[in-house]
Amino acid sequence: MISANLSAIFYLISGVLFILALRGLSSPETSRQGNFFGILGMLIAITVTFLSIGNFSSGFIFVLIFLLIGGAVGAFIAYKIPMTAMPELVAGFHSLVGLAAVFVAISAFLNPIAFNLGTPGNIKLGSLIEMSIGAAVGAITFSGSVIAFLKLQGIMSGSPITFKGQHPLNAVILISILALIYFLCSTQSPNLFWLLLGVSFLIGFLLIIPIGGADMPVVISMLNSYSGWAAAGIGFTLENTALIITGALVGSSGAILSYIMCKGMNRSFFNVILGGFGATDQSSSAQNKEQRPVKSGNADDAAFLMKNASSVIIVPGYGMAVAQAQHALREMVDTLKKNGIKVSYAIHPVAGRMPGHMNVLLAEANVPYDEVFELEEINNDFANADVAFVIGANDVTNPVAKTDPQSPIYGMPVLDVEKCKSVLFVKRSLSPGYAGIDNDLFYKENTLMLFADAKKMTEDITKNL
Amino acid sequence: MEIDPFIFRLSIFILSIFVGYYVVWSVTPSLHTPLMSVTNAISSVIIVGAIIAGLAGNSESVFNTSTIFGFLAISLAAINIFGGFLVTQRMLAMYKKKKKDKK
Numbered sequence: 001m002i003s004a005n006l007s008a009i010f011y012l013i014s015g016v017l018f019i020l021a022l023r024g025l026s027s028p029e030t031s032r033q034g035n036f037f038g039i040l041g042m043l044i045a046i047t048v049t050f051l052s053i054g055n056f057s058s059g060f061i062f063v064l065i066f067l068l069i070g071g072a073v074g075a076f077i078a079y080k081i082p083m084t085a086m087p088e089l090v091a092g093f094h095s096l097v098g099l100a101a102v103f104v105a106i107s108a109f110l111n112p113i114a115f116n117l118g119t120p121g122n123i124k125l126g127s128l129i130e131m132s133i134g135a136a137v138g139a140i141t142f143s144g145s146v147i148a149f150l151k152l153q154g155i156m157s158g159s160p161i162t163f164k165g166q167h168p169l170n171a172v173i174l175i176s177i178l179a180l181i182y183f184l185c186s187t188q189s190p191n192l193f194w195l196l197l198g199v200s201f202l203i204g205f206l207l208i209i210p211i212g213g214a215d216m217p218v219v220i221s222m223l224n225s226y227s228g229w230a231a232a233g234i235g236f237t238l239e240n241t242a243l244i245i246t247g248a249l250v251g252s253s254g255a256i257l258s259y260i261m262c263k264g265m266n267r268s269f270f271n272v273i274l275g276g277f278g279a280t281d282q283s284s285s286a287q288n289k290e291q292r293p294v295k296s297g298n299a300d301d302a303a304f305l306m307k308n309a310s311s312v313i314i315v316p317g318y319g320m321a322v323a324q325a326q327h328a329l330r331e332m333v334d335t336l337k338k339n340g341i342k343v344s345y346a347i348h349p350v351a352g353r354m355p356g357h358m359n360v361l362l363a364e365a366n367v368p369y370d371e372v373f374e375l376e377e378i379n380n381d382f383a384n385a386d387v388a389f390v391i392g393a394n395d396v397t398n399p400v401a402k403t404d405p406q407s408p409i410y411g412m413p414v415l416d417v418e419k420c421k422s423v424l425f426v427k428r429s430l431s432p433g434y435a436g437i438d439n440d441l442f443y444k445e446n447t448l449m450l451f452a453d454a455k456k457m458t459e460d461i462t463k464n465l
Numbered sequence: 466m467e468i469d470p471f472i473f474r475l476s477i478f479i480l481s482i483f484v485g486y487y488v489v490w491s492v493t494p495s496l497h498t499p500l501m502s503v504t505n506a507i508s509s510v511i512i513v514g515a516i517i518a519g520l521a522g523n524s525e526s527v528f529n530t531s532t533i534f535g536f537l538a539i540s541l542a543a544i545n546i547f548g549g550f551l552v553t554q555r556m557l558a559m560y561k562k563k564k565k566d567k568k
Binding site for chain 2: 011014015018019021022023025026027028031032034035038039041042045046049050053058059060062063066067068069070071072073074075077078079081083086089090093094096097099100101103104106107108110111113114115126220221224227228231232234235236237238239240241242243244245246247248249250251252253254256257260347349354355356357359360363364366368369370371372374
């Protein structure tokens with residue numbers, strides 16, 4: 001058994017190691033080392049917890065068994081999961097953090113003596129407040145992440161679910177959560193504790209159902225943030241520095257990512273959270289659709305255009321992930337490079353279903369990360385490029401965002417694809433993107449539409465090169 | 466009058482938010498997905514609470530409602546810890562620089 005002071009110092013060390021783990025992600029070279037720091041920090045935290053309790057008798061073996069079961073499941077998932085399923089995986093992991101926070105809070109509520117928080121029915125006020133906040137946020141994280149997971153997995157429709165009185169209802173529930181926490185703290189009643197958990201699960205569910213599929217980058221980042229605040233709440237309850245530091249890190253990390261994602265769509269955070277975007281716009285744009293002429297071509301035309309180009313910019317989007325076209329794309333690029341054509345990739349911040357989604361898929365297909373550029377880095381290059389190859393992206397290339405103040409996406413930063421000499425647009429049909437608006441790019445003189453599955457088209461082009 | 470230890474924890478919390486703010490802004494956008502999976506893994510340090518809960522039973526009753534929730538939380542957090550760190554490692558291993566052309 002080690003002293004409380006010594007273990008506190010070790011928890012501080014593991015907190016610092018977690019900071020270094022995130023710091024490492026500032027560049028791919030240092031990132032692997034950063035991950036190692038993270039693992040080391042976790043090892044220290046777990047070891048110190050065992051040592052500080054020092055009770056290696058009866059329960060210890062069960063702790064190990066459950067640890068190993070969870071670890072085996074986690075390791076299995078980590079090795080099996082395809083890279084395209086990363087958004088679902090992250091949503092699933094968030095739900096587990098949330099649920100773990102809820103379970104720890106329940107456990108501490110039922111047996112506060114073990115945590116040094118007082119006795120059942122007479123828990124220290126401060127601890128009870130921290131505990132109930134941690135539990136409520138954890139429960140919201142859990143049910144919200146489950147909905148996000150179901151939407152990403154396609155089990156639940158990605159379209160927003162809205163009903164009348166949704167926002168007032170949510171507001172009432174949120175206020176009742178605060179009231180419940182207040183009464184729980186004044187009465188210490190277990191019934192109120194269970195009720196609080198139930199209501200928190202409910203609001204997590206209600207908060208996420210009105211948010212549409214393409215807003216998932218914001219939702220996932222937001223839930224990431226929540227899972228951090230839940231951990232911090234529990235950290236305060238347990239008076240554990242490692243947990244407080246980590247909770248704050250994760251909380252602010254998720255908040256920053258949400259901010260970046262919202263900015264990438266030029267929408268306020270509240271606009272995304274209140275949901276329902278895109279549902280109303282679809283009908284209005286339906287009338288003037290499919291009337292203007294488009295030029296469509298085949299793999300042969302596309303190959304011809306690219307063969308005669310000297311530089312090509314690839315614009316991948318969620319459609320590439322759906323079609324699993326990243327490997328085929330990379331093969332096409334290899335062939336282009338063999339012909340001496342310069343190729344780079346342009347990634348919009350909200351391409352895909354989570355922050356950095358496209359980068360991971362390209363990395364999986366062995367695309368070197370120094371050929372992949374963010375919007376600000378590459379946007380000026382479109383004017384000098386010969387061909388833009390848009391694969392599975394749509395709204396993020398729509399010039400309407402720059403020209404039409406009436407458009408719902410007006411002001412959103414977009415890739416200046418239309419400035420290229422010619423644009424190749426791989427898409428299954430002319431249907432509008434998520435925002436429900438027509439893309440002017442389809443009808444431009446220099447645009448060639450390639451109507452096909454992204455993967456098949458890319459393979460066909462490679463054959464024709 | 467002595468300062469409540471809560472204030473010290475609050476100070477750590479607030480300062481960590483600022484540290485988090487600056488550290489996360491310096492993360493390169495191409496690594497945002499690994500960032501999410503690694504934050505998942507480290508927030509599962511909540512397992513320390515679960516271990517305390519799980520070990521709270523005495524020799525007569527290893528299992529009671531409180532410890533059972535503790536054990537379950539251990540498993541959930543362990544899935545995240547192993548899953549999170551390993552999947553991050555798997556992703557990071559894929560980020561490669563351009564090979565120098567040997568022509």
